[in-house]
Amino acid sequence: MTSPSSPSFALALVVVAPTVVGTVAAAIAARSSSAQRAWRAARATPWSILGAAVVSSAAAGGAARANSWVRVDAVTAIVLALVGLVGWVVVRFSARYLAGDPGERRAASRFAATLGAVAAVAIANDLALVALAWAATSLSLHGLLVHASDRPVAVAVAHKKFVLARVADVCMVGAIAAFALGEGTTRLDRLAAGGAADGALSPTAHLGAVLVAAAVVLKCAQLPFHGWLIQVMEAPTPVSALLHAGVVNLGGVVLLRLAPVIDRAPAAQSVLVLVGATTAVVAALVMTTRVSVKVALAWSTCAQMGIMLVQCGLGLWELALVHLVAHSLYKAHAFLR
Structure with a gap:
């Protein structure tokens, strides 16, 4: 079995971005002064996941790429696309469903954190x-x-x-x-x-x-x-x-x-x-x-x-x-x- 080639630093950075965005968005949403800003921060996570799916799909080109931390292949692209799409729909629905709820900013933060962690499962190579x-x-x-x-x-x-x-x-x-x-x-x-x-x-x-x-x-x-x-x-x-x-x-x-x-x-x-x-x-x-x-x-x-x-x-x-x-x-x- 041929070992996967190593992804470039830029590609690895793009693929890891959703987890970073999810973590940052969770922190911003939790400390946001308004629910609207919290949900805007949360929406950044699924969008970053979808972006990483597109980039990983184009960059992999049918061949797996891996280093000590990240693996980019067809499964990565498919799972990231799925997580991004479902995450976008869920966050969009949640913003309306939880409108006026006392804990909606906290919920927005946790949605972002959950999606970022799910993306990390998809890309990890260890x-x-x-x-x-x-x-x-x-x-x-x-x-x-x-x-x-x-x-x-x-x-x-x-x-x-x-x-x-x-x-x-x-x-x-x-x-x-x-x-x-x-x-x-x-x-x-x-x-x-x-x-x-x-x-x-x-x-x-x-x-x-x-x-x-x-x-x-x-x-x-x-x-x-x-x-x-x-x-x-x-x-x-x-x-x-x-x-x-x-x-x-x-x-x-x-x-x-x-x-x-x-x-x-x-x-x-x-x-x-x-x-x-x-x-x-x-x-x-x-x-x-x-x-x-x-x-x-x-x-x-x-x-x-x-x-x-x-x-x-x-x-x-x-x-x-x-x-x-x-x-x-x-x-x-x-x-x-």
Whole structure:
């Protein structure tokens, strides 16, 4: 397998820009003297993500480029375009939906931070950076989930989700250690190239792949860890849209980045297929019995994530990417129409 060429400094800077913009926009929105200015700052994040998607698509030219921090390829461009589009729609909707809300400036700040962190997951070329950005996404989303602090159920469910997410983060830390010990690197391009050349993973690296699969199962709300996603409907509608159309799908993005490694880890593939298939069947059946539209959509997300994990476990990576994009667009429309 040919190693990706290194991106130029300018290209790397452009691709990293959305994360920087998201961080700065979050700070500006939080300290803004008016809600209007806060939302203007928040809107800068999806626009910067869309810009990075265009530049990365044109610059990659069908060939992957990677350095120690950033990877630019077709998956990067597609995921950034998806995040930018969904983020733009959600932020635009939120500005109207939360107009007059006492905490709308705080919400604008957290939307910007969440989108910036999601973009970081898409561009990172090191598993440690992926784990850090994924954890940052979860933490900023937590602030949105507890936005309605006067709703005890919403706060309780958000804390339940918070605990499960931290368990997933521990799994990712274990995976980082396992790959560092077993393969001598946590760079995604080198893990992919090493696995392809050797034809097999070391037992320690195999454990790392299983831990990544476990983290994905936890964060993609798969059975039996799905309860928080079903109960989190107390959150504001645009928060639910961002969660279902963007954040839950990040497990698929992480797996796509590690595709050559997962393909050589039968135990990880088995976890993804068995858990994903069970969740898809059970959640799809339960969905048909729900009266509430939002609850039915939550069960639908569980089922769709299960199908996506099955696709990843079977090595159908192109199909998984198409499914991820289609599900994101559908859920954004379903919640915000």
